[in-house]
Amino acid sequence: GAVVSQHPSRVICKSGTSVKIECRSLDFQATTMFWYRQFPKKSLMLMATSNEGSKATYEQGVEKDKFLINHASLTLSTLTVTSAHPEDSSFYICSARVLWGMNTEAFFGQGTRLTVV
C-alpha cells in the first residue's frame, strides 16, 4: 500500500513554544490530507482537512490560529501547534487519501506524540 511518513514521532517542547509536524506521501500525490488528534484509549478525532494550494478546513471547535496547517505541495502537509500548552499534549496523526478510479483508500502516518512541559 501507499506510504505516509510523519515526522517527528515524538517531541517534547516547553510551554509557549511552537512545534511543527510534517506529513509526507512518499510514493503518491495527495491533494487532500487529514489531521487527527487521538486521546488515550479513544478513537481518532478529525481536526482539519488540508487541501493542496488552498486554506485548510477546520472542524468545529478546533482553533485555526492554534493549529496552523500548510499544504504547500502534493506530497507535504504540515501542522504547526503554536504557543503550545500542556493541554495540547496528545497524539497527532495525519492521513492521505488515494483514489484508484472509483475506489478510495486512506493511509495514515506513524503519528507524533507531543508532550508540552
Added chain:
Amino acid sequence: EDQVTQSPEALRLQEGESSSLNCSYTVSGLRGLFWYRQDPGKGPEFLFTLYSAGEEKEKERLKATLTKKESFLHITAPKPEDSATYLCAAIANTGFQKLVFGTGTRLLVSP
C-alpha cells in the same frame, strides 16, 4: 448524522479461538468501509476497504465482510501478535468525504 459503532469495546481471546468484531454504520451513501489495525503509540495500519454489500476481503487470518448496515471482521485462529485495537471507519458520498471512525475494539489474544 453519519455514525459508526463498533462492538464489543474489548475482547479477550485464547490463541486459536476464532471470533468476529462488529461495525455498524449509518452513512448517507456509503462510498467505502475501512478496517484498520492500530498498535499502541502507532498510526492506524490499513487492512481493507469494502465498497458494496456482499463484498468480502481476506488477509492472512483476517476476513472482512460487508452488508448494507454492518461490517464484520472475522479473526480465524488468532495469535498473540494479532492483539491490537481494530478500527472501523466509513466514508459517505457527500461533502468532503471525511472518514467517520468508530471507537474501536481492543483485542487481546492470550497464548
